[in-house]
Amino acid sequence: MYFENIPVIPYEGPNSKNPLAFKYYNPDQVVLGKTMKEHLPFAMAWWHNLCAGGTDMFGRDTADKAFGAEKGTMEHAKAKVDAGFEFMQKLGIEYFCWHDVDIVPEAADIKETNRRLDEISDYILEKMQATGIKCLWGTANMFSNPRFMNGAGSTNSADVYCFAAAQVKKALEITVKLGGKGYVFWGGREGYETLLNTDVKFEQENIANLMRMAVNYGRSIGFQGDFYIEPKPKEPMKHQYDFDAATAIGFLRQYGLDKDFKMNIEANHATLAGHTFQHDLRISAINGMLGSIDANQGDYLLGWDTDEFPFNIYETTLCMYEVLKAGGLTGGFNFDAKNRRPSYTPEDMFHGYILGMDSFALGLIKAAQIIEDGRIDSFIAERYASFHTGIGAKIRSGEATLEELAAYAEEMGAPKLPGSGKQEYLEAVVNNILFFN
Numbered sequence: 001m002y003f004e005n006i007p008v009i010p011y012e013g014p015n016s017k018n019p020l021a022f023k024y025y026n027p028d029q030v031v032l033g034k035t036m037k038e039h040l041p042f043a044m045a046w047w048h049n050l051c052a053g054g055t056d057m058f059g060r061d062t063a064d065k066a067f068g069a070e071k072g073t074m075e076h077a078k079a080k081v082d083a084g085f086e087f088m089q090k091l092g093i094e095y096f097c098w099h100d101v102d103i104v105p106e107a108a109d110i111k112e113t114n115r116r117l118d119e120i121s122d123y124i125l126e127k128m129q130a131t132g133i134k135c136l137w138g139t140a141n142m143f144s145n146p147r148f149m150n151g152a153g154s155t156n157s158a159d160v161y162c163f164a165a166a167q168v169k170k171a172l173e174i175t176v177k178l179g180g181k182g183y184v185f186w187g188g189r190e191g192y193e194t195l196l197n198t199d200v201k202f203e204q205e206n207i208a209n210l211m212r213m214a215v216n217y218g219r220s221i222g223f224q225g226d227f228y229i230e231p232k233p234k235e236p237m238k239h240q241y242d243f244d245a246a247t248a249i250g251f252l253r254q255y256g257l258d259k260d261f262k263m264n265i266e267a268n269h270a271t272l273a274g275h276t277f278q279h280d281l282r283i284s285a286i287n288g289m290l291g292s293i294d295a296n297q298g299d300y301l302l303g304w305d306t307d308e309f310p311f312n313i314y315e316t317t318l319c320m321y322e323v324l325k326a327g328g329l330t331g332g333f334n335f336d337a338k339n340r341r342p343s344y345t346p347e348d349m350f351h352g353y354i355l356g357m358d359s360f361a362l363g364l365i366k367a368a369q370i371i372e373d374g375r376i377d378s379f380i381a382e383r384y385a386s387f388h389t390g391i392g393a394k395i396r397s398g399e400a401t402l403e404e405l406a407a408y409a410e411e412m413g414a415p416k417l418p419g420s421g422k423q424e425y426l427e428a429v430v431n432n433i434l435f436f437n
């Protein structure tokens with residue numbers, strides 16, 4: 001036991017003052033015909049929760065993530081598995097996500113790293129079978145090691161490119177072995193610092209080729225899940241190619257990868273791109289590509305990826321509104337979030353997840369109420385009423401010509417104003433639903 005002072009976290013309801021209890025996340029509570037647990041397949045992010053100790057640019061770790069073992073050893077890797085499964089069981093979290101180098105220490109030789117991955121995945125598989133906990137997605141870390149300073153798929157070095165291919169191959173094999181639902185490409189170093197040294201077209205073709213090889217290999221070893229691109233505009237690179245959902249979807253279509261890929265949308269990445277979280281969810285959903293979510297939030301006063309636990313109920317509500325409208329996720333909600341550096345105790349790890357899970361549960365409840373209330377949806381439907389009959393319906397059918405519309409306009413004279421957008425009224429409706437009892 002690594003968290004002996006922490007009990008299994010119960011649901012106690014909104015009146016509870018117990019810091020180690022859920023106030024809103026009640027797994028069996030039914031919302032719009034499905035249980036909260038079905039709506040919210042939560043996942044633990046291995047890297048933040050079990051690996052990161054709070055090191056930042058100005059100081060070393062504050063949190064002890066050794067779990068009683070010597071860091072950099074397989075004993076430590078196994079201790080992290082034990083601690084992680086105990087943590088997930090205590091919170092009722094059903095899934096986990098990982099990078100190759102989160103689950104084993106990387107060796108000097110990739111053959112040895114791969115042997116370690118075989119060993120740890122046997123161990124993880126045993127724990128999965130004993131607990132029913134599942135793998136949401138896996139990925140290869142192709143951004144931390146100095147060899148990837150110029151990217152992985154976008155590198156200028158064919159040797160580095162091959163090394164990346166080897167990592168993707170192995171991470172896919174382990175994802176399949178663990179029954180993962182998805183495989184993620186987050187292109188942290190796939191971008192550029194300056195166009196003075198960069199052939200963008202060449203690099204993008206190489207990234208697409210690496211992804212195509214991954215799809216072909218994945219399918220050949222029985223991977224039936226989704227590949228995901230996780231868009232992010234910048235950080236660590238000055239400019240990253242997968243800037244936002246719209247850019248990533250355009251890239252996938254251009255290279256014929258759109259049938260195998262969906263989006264993994266991270267809240268803080270969307271806001272770094274100058275969008276709302278809701279915007280990138282909507283763009284993904286209307287393109288049939290809303291796959292999975294990295295659940296966190298940023299800080300609007302800071303310009304980088306702070307990966308905070310979700311706290312903003314407006315954001316979680318509007319996120320769940322998008323998810324409900326899209327009919328749910330094929331993936332899940334991975335808490336790509338970390339405790340603030342001064343929150344360094346094991347108890348803080350639980351407080352972070354309780355906050356995140358409760359914020360999404362409350363967001364789900366409120367989004368369902370917005371939909372049941374109907375005021376927002378009926379306003380939107382009515383707003384486009386002029387396209388339901390007459391010339392508007394003809395435009396929608398695709399049969400109208402430019403000449404015909406111009407003739408219509410000449411006949412009509414000046415059009416009436418298009419009607420109020422009523423933003424303030426609609427925002428008041430949202431507040432009314434959020435703060436009603």
Ligand code: XUL
Pocket residue numbers: 099139184186188230232266294305336
């Ligand atoms: C980095 C980030 C990654 C991906 C997986 O900003 O979000 O942790 O989620 O590589």
Ligand code: CO
Pocket residue numbers: 186230266294336
């Ligand atoms: Co992420």
